[in-house]
Amino acid sequence: MHSGNISIIGKPNVGKSTLFNCLIGKHLAASTHKPQTTRHKIDGILYENKTKYIFLDTPGINFNIRKNFNRILNKNALSAMFESDVILHIINYNELDDEDNKVIENIRSVDSPKILVLNKIDLDKNKNNLPKILSNIPKEISSLYDEIIPISSKNSKNIEILKKIIKNYLPQIKEKTQEKFFSNKPSEFFVAEYIREACIKFLSSEIPYSLHVEVNKFDDEDSLTSIAATIYLKKNSHLKIVVGKNGAMLVKISKYARINIEKLLDKKVYLKIFVKYDPRWKDSENFLNSYN
Ligand SMILES: Nc1nc2c(ncn2[C@@H]2O[C@H](COP(=O)(O)OP(=O)(O)OP(=O)(O)O)[C@@H](O)[C@H]2O)c(=O)[nH]1
Numbered sequence: 001m002h003s004g005n006i007s008i009i010g011k012p013n014v015g016k017s018t019l020f021n022c023l024i025g026k027h028l029a030a031s032t033h034k035p036q037t038t039r040h041k042i043d044g045i046l047y048e049n050k051t052k053y054i055f056l057d058t059p060g061i062n063f064n065i066r067k068n069f070n071r072i073l074n075k076n077a078l079s080a081m082f083e084s085d086v087i088l089h090i091i092n093y094n095e096l097d098d099e100d101n102k103v104i105e106n107i108r109s110v111d112s113p114k115i116l117v118l119n120k121i122d123l124d125k126n127k128n129n130l131p132k133i134l135s136n137i138p139k140e141i142s143s144l145y146d147e148i149i150p151i152s153s154k155n156s157k158n159i160e161i162l163k164k165i166i167k168n169y170l171p172q173i174k175e176k177t178q179e180k181f182f183s184n185k186p187s188e189f190f191v192a193e194y195i196r197e198a199c200i201k202f203l204s205s206e207i208p209y210s211l212h213v214e215v216n217k218f219d220d221e222d223s224l225t226s227i228a229a230t231i232y233l234k235k236n237s238h239l240k241i242v243v244g245k246n247g248a249m250l251v252k253i254s255k256y257a258r259i260n261i262e263k264l265l266d267k268k269v270y271l272k273i274f275v276k277y278d279p280r281w282k283d284s285e286n287f288l289n290s291y292n
Pocket residue numbers: 011012013014015016017018019030031032033034035036037038039058059060061119120121122123151152153154155
């Protein structure tokens with residue numbers, strides 16, 4: 001069997017998490033229209049074609065940084081490259097800007113095989129653009145990569161071809177048995193992520209960036225999983241927005257999270273979410289340490 005780590009890296013918002021979910025066929029990683037959605041390195045395991053693919057989704061690499069928090073996100077994303085047998089560098093199909101170039105500077109020093117993935121080709125209404133776009137990539141950049149492939153994560157276009165290409169670069173191992181796990185992260189992690197994803201989707205721009213979710217109880221019984229979680233907010237004034245009129249926003253967030261948790265666990269879920277004001281979460285050492 002072939003097996004190895006494949007890291008998915010790139011600047012924010014190019015579709016890394018969407019591709020990650022598409023590759024493993026499960027909604028594991030939060031993916032939204034807002035940049036800097038992903039905070040953690042997330043692994044997802046796929047057994048297919050006599051191959052064990054261990055995909056790593058990473059936070060968008062953002063070099064406009066002054067804050068500790070962003071620095072930690074970047075460190076996590078970049079460190080994933082060094083644990084990888086293959087690196088997938090994702091860009092928007094028709095764009096290669098300064099932010100992408102900074103990622104390229106970091107990739108340069110890594111020995112692993114590299115694949116440049118041009119995502120979102122479904123947006124290319126004039127299909128003839130693609131050959132031109134490919135030939136416009138400067139030779140100095142294209143020569144860094146072992147393969148270049150245009151895809152659409154949204155429409156699953158060229159995803160099977162991408163998996164086959166990746167397989168060619170993965171080492172062979174003796175292992176024959178398949179583990180049951182689809183990730184090394186515990187279920188609690190995904191519960192917190194679905195709640196955070198719902199917040200990013202339903203709340204206006206600045207609030208989701210300054211909140212943090214913790215799972216306080218996870219009782220897995222035969223027919224029902226009972227879960228309690230808390231959303232911690234950095235500003236007191238955000239409390240009434242997150243709860244909403246007569247609790248309507250919290251109901252919406254809970255419903256979105258519960259439906260996704262039920263799909264993941266394949267079980268009925270009872271989910272209770274609390275909302276609290278905690279101005280210190282972003283600087284707390286525990287919190288920062290959880291981002292590895
Ligand atoms: N049209 C189109 N949109 C896509 C495609 N892939 C991703 N998107 C959209 O791009 C946006 C960003 O997607 P994400 O998967 O969250 O991007 P990301 O790179 O993980 O972002 P960060 O975690 O913030 O770095 C979302 O609105 C996606 O729906 C694609 O193939 N086609």
